[in-house]
Amino acid sequence: MRLSAVAPLAIVLAAAVLAVLGYLSLRQWQATSELLFRQQSREMATMAAEKVRMVLNQMEDEIVARLRAAVGRPGFTPDALPAFLADAPLVGRLYLFDRRGHLLFPAAFTDRDAAAIAAIPGAIPESFWEREGRMRLGVGGETILATVLKTAAGAPVLAAFSRDPEVLARDIIARTLGPRAGQSFVAVIDEQGRPVYSPEPLAGAERVVIVSLGAELPSWRVALYQPAGLSPREAARRQITLFTAAFGLLLLVIVGGLAATWRLVRRETQIARLKSDFVANVSHDLKTPLSLIRMFGETLEMGRVTDDRQRQEYYRVITRESERLSRLIDNVLDFSRIDGGRRTYDIVPTAVEPLVRDTLEAFDYVLRQRGFALTVRIDPGLHDAPLDGGAVAQALANLIDNAIKYSADRKSVAVEARGEAGRLALSVADEGIGIPRVEQARIFEKFYRVGRSDTQGRRGSGVGLALVRHVVEAHGGRVTVESEPGRGSRFTLWFPLGTRRATA
Numbered sequence: 066m067r068l069s070a071v072a073p074l075a076i077v078l079a080a081a082v083l084a085v086l087g088y089l090s091l092r093q094w095q096a097t098s099e100l101l102f103r104q105q106s107r108e109m110a111t112m113a114a115e116k117v118r119m120v121l122n123q124m125e126d127e128i129v130a131r132l133r134a135a136v137g138r139p140g141f142t143p144d145a146l147p148a149f150l151a152d153a154p155l156v157g158r159l160y161l162f163d164r165r166g167h168l169l170f171p172a173a174f175t176d177r178d179a180a181a182i183a184a185i186p187g188a189i190p191e192s193f194w195e196r197e198g199r200m201r202l203g204v205g206g207e208t209i210l211a212t213v214l215k216t217a218a219g220a221p222v223l224a225a226f227s228r229d230p231e232v233l234a235r236d237i238i239a240r241t242l243g244p245r246a247g248q249s250f251v252a253v254i255d256e257q258g259r260p261v262y263s264p265e266p267l268a269g270a271e272r273v274v275i276v277s278l279g280a281e282l283p284s285w286r287v288a289l290y291q292p293a294g295l296s297p298r299e300a301a302r303r304q305i306t307l308f309t310a311a312f313g314l315l316l317l318v319i320v321g322g323l324a325a326t327w328r329l330v331r332r333e334t335q336i337a338r339l340k341s342d343f344v345a346n347v348s349h350d351l352k353t354p355l356s357l358i359r360m361f362g363e364t365l366e367m368g369r370v371t372d373d374r375q376r377q378e379y380y381r382v383i384t385r386e387s388e389r390l391s392r393l394i395d396n397v398l399d400f401s402r403i404d405g406g407r408r409t410y411d412i413v414p415t416a417v418e419p420l421v422r423d424t425l426e427a428f429d430y431v432l433r434q435r436g437f438a439l440t441v442r443i444d445p446g447l448h449d450a451p452l453d454g455g456a457v458a459q460a461l462a463n464l465i466d467n468a469i470k471y472s473a474d475r476k477s478v479a480v481e482a483r484g485e486a487g488r489l490a491l492s493v494a495d496e497g498i499g500i501p502r503v504e505q506a507r508i509f510e511k512f513y514r515v516g517r518s519d520t521q522g523r524r525g526s527g528v529g530l531a532l533v534r535h536v537v538e539a540h541g542g543r544v545t546v547e548s549e550p551g552r553g554s555r556f557t558l559w560f561p562l563g564t565r566r567a568t569a
């Protein structure tokens with residue numbers, strides 16, 4: 066693995082570890098807060114149960130005290146009890162027995178009463194008659210409070226009473242617990258979980274804890290509820306989801322950033338490599354004509370060439386190679402001007418035919434020497450076109466140079482100038498090696514060379530077509546390429562014919 070790949074991997078790994086740690090700490094926090102919430106809820110419910118028991122005991126104490134007073138009044142008869150009952154709504158049913166367990170009150174009773182009446186005296190231990198205590202009995206699902214009272218004459222009577230469940234719920238529990246405060250609320254439920262009292266509908270609410278109401282109300286319980294959607298458990302869950310989403314997003318951003326950086330770095334390395342190729346290629350390109358000039362110059366200097374025609378030929382080689390040298394240097398200089406945004410164009414009406422012919426002249430010798438067939442077709446009806454003559458000649462020269470350089474067995478170059486749909490089309494076609502379709506868009510990038518063109522053994526700087534494109538685009542035109550590998554290429558420069566001035 067390369068070092069450059071290790072760093073982003075480490076970052077992603079660190080982010081992932083951080084995410085896991087964050088998640089674990091959130092889970093921990095959730096567990097702790099849940100525990101705390103449960104504790105608080107239990108305390109609240111216990112307090113509520115305590116309060117209900119206290120109030121109930123107080124009320125019952127009061128009832129017993131009043132009953133004791135009524136029974137202890139001289140001349141007491143059970144006939145006084147209905148009046149007492151009317152004033153003690155909490156009392157459901159009241160029974161009075163004498164020492165032998167005979168019923169003194171009520172005079173008339175129902176079947177339910179009968180069961181209680183039969184059960185109560187038997188449930189009282191003998192010793193209880195001697196005390197003035199109280200005792201709770203569970204009879205037929207009801208809680209009955211029993212106590213021994215004394216008449217004015219000193220005779221013991223057993224009083225036992227049940228509670229009216231409605232009054233109990235309405236007057237004691239509802240009043241004691243009151244309306245809900247805060248988010249959670251306390252309700253009292255029976256054995257089946259049905260609400261005896263609740264300040265809110267229980268449907269949808271979450272039951273958090275249940276506590277008993279003790280011996281006073283053995284079949285009822287206090288329960289603490291959390292309304293739907295408000296439970297802290299859900300809030301914690303929401304928080305965790307939010308956190309997970311946020312962290313996921315963060316991770317995504319990190320990965321995206323790394324990918325972008327990686328691409329940028331890769332591109333930069335590519336450019337750096339292309340640049341170093343460029344320097345090597347340019348140096349080599351300059352060396353070839355220079356060594357030719359030197360060789361022919363030295364030969365002439367030594368005076369060994371006696372034949373006039375041959376001497377003329379040598380001079381021509383020297384001139385031609387210097388021209389090529391100038392062209393190469395101009396190309397690099399102009400490219401560097403373009404790259405620095407400093408190249409300007411002087412676009413004036415220019416005759417097309419002389420421009421093309423002059424440019425071709427410079428290649429005359431090479432073409433002939435290498436056995437190229439040259440075809441030139443110039444539309445005779447062409448008018449002057451708004452061009453920067455020098456720049457367009459340079460672009461054309463680059464295309465011709467490429468056509469020669471990238472030809473193999475079939476050596477032919479066709480240059481054409483014609484007007485088409487209000488545009489001037491200058492094209493250079495060859496029957497050379499061609500360009501793969503996927504490369505056709507890239508060859509116009511600076512320094513770009515197909516397969517770095519090394520495989521084809523052809524030297525070049527890779528800036529020629531970049532320069533060509535810049536020149537046509539500065540004229541408001543464009544360059545197109547049609548090419549097929551192995552069959553040849555045709556490059557066409559399209560210039561608009563309307564007058565136009567442009568600079569780089």
Ligand SMILES: Nc1ncnc2c1ncn2[C@@H]1O[C@H](COP(=O)(O)OP(=O)(O)O)[C@@H](O)[C@H]1O
Nearest residue numbers: 467471499508514515518525526527528529530
């Ligand atoms: N006529 C052509 N036939 C085949 N390939 C070409 C032709 N012209 C250009 N190319 C490809 O496009 C690349 C870029 O061309 P250019 O910018 O002129 O750079 P250079 O000629 O210095 O390599 C060349 O390296 C070559 O691979």
Ligand SMILES: [Mg+2]
Nearest residue numbers: 467525529530
């Ligand atoms: Mg070139």
